[in-house]
Amino acid sequence: MQQERSRRSNRERSDTTRAAIIDAAHALFVDKGYADTATPEIVAAAGLTRGALYHHFEDKKSLFRAVIEREAREVAATIEQFAPDGLAPREALLAGAAAYFDAMAVPGRVRLLLLDGPAVLGVTEMAAIDAAHGGRTLEEGLSAAMAPHRLKEKAxxxxAFLLSAAFDRAALEIDAGAARADYAYAIDRLIDRLIDP
Structure with missing residues (x-):
């Protein structure tokens, strides 16, 4: 029993340390960008040592990947929360679209997921991260909405890939100051045209 408690407390300490590193890195990556953030700054902000950082992460890039994965999970969770099971496919897609724009309005998220992420990790790795989280939801929603058309799975x-790119482009424009309502309207019309051509 004592050994089990000790293992649990070690795991909890390890999880707490890892989260502190990710939190500190997230704040610095948002504020300064990946290229201008150094690992000594991250450990200083986390109140830890470089040894602690390298115990949990191979290098700055693997730490950045952990930050990106957490952001992608949070975007997907927001979409799933506001587009719950039970909605008709069209309504689920429209609710998911609105939730995506809400999720991407979190300060720094556009920079991390749409600018620095592809530049640091590459388009292929970012696509894999997206597919593991929000991309899967979008594809499932489109598939359900387009079922009457009996399109091939590849189509x-x-x-879904092209619609995802439209979402990302809209998020970049909104982040740069464009009116969200204009892009939300355009995305909704695009969804309608896709599912009811």
Whole structure:
């Protein structure tokens, strides 16, 4: 029993340390960008040592990947929260679209996921991260909404990929100061045209 408690407390300490590193890195990556953030700054902000950082992460890039994965999970969770099971496919897609724009309005998220992420990790790795989180939800939603058209799975996958790119481009424009309502309207009309051509 004592040994089990000790293992649990060691794991909890390790999880707490890892979270502190990710939190500190997130704040610095948002504020300064990946390229201008050094690992000594991260450990100083986390109140830890470089040894602690390298115990949990191979290098700055692997730490950045952990930050990106957490952000992608949070975006997907927001979408799933506001587009719950039980909605009709069209309503789920429209609710998911609005939730995506809400999720991407979190300060720094556009920079991390749409600018620095592809530049640091590459487009292929970012696509894999997206597919593991929000991309899967979008593809499932389109597939359900387009079921009457009996499109091939590859066609639905391609449409989801292209629609995802439109979402990302809209988020970049909104982050740069464009009116969200204009882009939300355009995305909603695009969804309608895709599911009811």
């Amino acid at each position: 639905v996958k391609a449409m």
